[in-house]
Amino acid sequence: MKIFVVVPAYNEEKRIGAVLASLRKAKQSVVVVDDGSTDKTYQIARRYTPYVFRHRVNLGKGAALKTGVEEAFDMGADAVIFMDSDGQHKAEDINVFIEKLKSGKYDVVFGSRNLGYGVPVDRYLGNKMASVTISLLFGVYISDLICGFKAITRKAFKKLNWESTGYGVETEIAILTARKGLHYCEVPVSTLYYDKVKGVTILDAFSIFFDVIRWRIFK
Secondary structure: OOEEEEEEEOOOOOOHHHHHHHHHHOOOEEEEEEEOOOOOHHHHHHOOOOOEEEEOOOOOHHHHHHHHHHHHHHOOOOEEEEOOOOOOOOHHHHHHHHHHHHOOOOOEEEEEEOOOOOOOHHHHHHHHHHHHHHHHHHOOOOOOOOOOOEEEEHHHHHHHOOOOOOOOHHHHHHHHHHHOOOOEEEEEEOOOOOOOOOOOOHHHHHHHHHHHHHHHHHO
């Protein structure tokens, strides 16, 4: 089974080098999508993998993931693993995703962080509230809804084909996984937080909330 790791990146010159070095050590094929960075993210990424693609402007995480997935599948991948570029995920955790994918039992594998350890309180509460809300509205409970560490097969991508260009992509993938009847599981992953201000903002949360209502009515 051919598996690529897809890494979306936006202004991550300080940490992406270490992330990609860890993936090289783990002998993983990596696709990086530089989502319109204004720093040296692109140049640094090129030192570690030949598969670096670049958006001229910042389009958002969902758009970067879609670009990365399409490029990986065009290169013959059977599945992809999404991993953030800010260093919060550990390359050694990829093995558990690979194991689940190779079992042939799952179309989507969601990473679940230990949310009681080292996670800012506001993120912990917001994440749990989001998980419960999605469970009530769509009948699927993902314990760590906004974790960016996940995996999908080629078959799953054809059915998911998300529309979100921003951070709403994590929620939309979970919703579509349930709506399309895809087989999924959760696996435990480690996490390290370096920056408490990055990630989903209050404005992002409101935008995602309105998208959720729209998806509940129209999807």
